[in-house]
Amino acid sequence: MTVIKRKRMPRAERERQMIDIAEGVFAERGYSAASMDDIAELVGVSKPMLYEYFNSKEGLLLACIRQSRTALRLSTEQAVAGAPDAESALYRGLLAFFVFIGEHRQGWSVLRQELSFIGTPAAEEVEEIRRQQTDLIAALMSTYFDGRSELQIEASAEFVVGACDRLAIWCERHDEVTPEDAARYTMDVLWRGLAPHDS
Amino acid sequence: MTVIKRKRMPRAERERQMIDIAEGVFAERGYSAASMDDIAELVGVSKPMLYEYFNSKEGLLLACIRQSRTALRLSTEQAVAGAPDAESALYRGLLAFFVFIGEHRQGWSVLRQELSFIGTPAAEEVEEIRRQQTDLIAALMSTYFDGRSELQIEASAEFVVGACDRLAIWCERHDEVTPEDAARYTMDVLWRGLAPHDS
DNA sequence: CAGTTACCTTACTTGAAGTAGGTTACTACC
């Protein structure tokens, strides 16, 4: 039999294998709870190999993230290419994004927000903050807007919270933007989409 | 002189002091790079005291987060209370949020997204993903929309990315929502705010 | 089939989280 049973593998192949397994372990246990010994054992190789190829635990994580990053970029760029107008470009891009995260749940969860805290009390606590803000907004909306479904209101609230979160970080890079600017600015972008449409 | 030079402090006071210092250390060095020994030394107390009061490193982080959380809730609830209509309620809430993060930069950075990875290559990498998406959207917008400023476009792009990020997590809790639903849904909320307003 | 390279290992060091058990200063009551 010519069963190629070699334990020794070429570097590139071993690297791919390591990244795949690491991605799974990071996603499942969270970054800090995942140990290099465990990953090494799952790969079927000893720990120094991981360090040989990725230098550090974070280097390994980095490789996992880069893989997802590249895949996401390819998906969305392709989707958007050749769209006839702004609206359809936006739609295609959004669709590609949501399709991607649907197909790469594991990989995505490695890099979605909490990172090292998935499943830990601290992560729950941070999430609780967003939930509190979301609830507040949802309550406001169901007070003021009658004709909308629960789901619609809920999603809109998530939407606002996410957008604000992000814009907050953006503001840190733009010192010239005051809180008033930020609030007014958010309104400009947001309101026409959220306001009653029959006016 | 009646300089009360007591090193011993009542528990409540010491706890507050510990939280304040821990918040600073976590924000500056990042969660995982911060050591309990260092925090203890800065407080002027030995490590077991931290464990006596907060049980674990994460417990201490939790206390920091809870403090910010409560402050944020109070601010926004107060701001929104008694608003005459939806638009002004939204505006007041947004303003309160942005004012808050302006005033609590340190505390906010403890809980804003990366958490344990602030300043590390992995955090940069994750941020790079968002930047890549933001750039893509901004490029689209400056192609299709003529009359808007760079800043306006940039902020709108950040906005979209943040909203999508958040909505993606929301989708994980709602299995009945397909990618198509998500994309269409995002469009519904978003488009009227982003579309040319003179139509 | 000998030499070289590249894959791989065992066995260590280092550093930080968390703990066991003892000590000191404030307080309340005689």
Next chain:
DNA sequence: GGTAGTAACCTACTTCAAGTAAGGTAACTG
């Protein structure tokens, strides 16, 4: 004012995971 009790505090340890030094072995190459 002394003394018992307790709340605040400490030193010195264990444990566990990241990262490393130094060397072994399979596979290719002339």
